[in-house]
Amino acid sequence: MTHAHLTTLVLALIFLIIIAVLQNKGKNIKIWHMILRTNYILVMVTGFILFFTSYSIPLSYYFKAILGILMIGLFEMVIVRKQNGKPTDLLWIAFSIVFVVLFVLGFTLPQGIDLLK
Ligand code: HEM
Structure with missing residues (x-):
């Protein structure tokens, strides 16, 4: 299941990059945005399966x-x-921080691929 979770995350990132590139070119992002939103469901479903697979759920989960x-x-x-023409600089900083924290947490928590071993 960690592989499924990781796959959905990689997909989410790819779709986000496609959307950001299209937005910069002023093109329509509607379909890609819809695909990305569908992918969120998969991220959450795989995440929650990992969550409930744990016998006793630790606080870190x-x-x-x-x-x-x-x-x-x-x-x-x-x-x-970005679509509404508002500044996104600070949001991208928050985005990067939360993203890195999630990866560190994901890979140090007990299930799945453990990079620290
Ligand atoms: C875009 C959002 C998310 C990112 C970037 C992310 C990132 C990660 C990463 C990198 C892992 C490690 C996978 C591995 O060990 O192979 C992981 C595991 C996990 N994720 Fe997520 N995740 C996200 C959303 C969620 C959501 C919404 C949940 C909801 C419950 C969730 C729950 C979990 C759980 C329980 C694990 C297993 C932790 C463990 O290894 O013991 N994640 N996540």
Whole structure:
């Protein structure tokens, strides 16, 4: 399941890059935005499966889940604010920080690929 979770994350990033490039060219992002939003469901489903697979759910898992959901909110905010012509610099900084924290958490938590071993 960690592989499924990782796959959906990589897909989310690819779709976000496509959307950012299209936005910079002033092109229509509607379809890609819809695909990305569908992909959020997969991110959450795989995340929640990992969450509930744990026999006793550690506190760090709640933190990971809340940050994961916040991350999806940030994906939406950078896209929608850019679409409305509003500044996104600070949001991108928040985006990068939460993203790195999630990866560090994801890879140090007990399940799946453990990069520290
Ligand atoms: C875009 C948002 C998200 C990012 C970038 C992210 C990132 C990651 C990464 C890199 C891993 C490690 C995978 C591995 O060990 O192979 C992971 C695992 C996990 N994620 Fe997410 N995730 C996100 C959303 C969510 C959501 C919404 C949930 C909801 C519950 C969630 C729950 C979990 C759980 C429980 C694990 C397993 C932790 C462990 O290894 O023990 N994630 N995530």
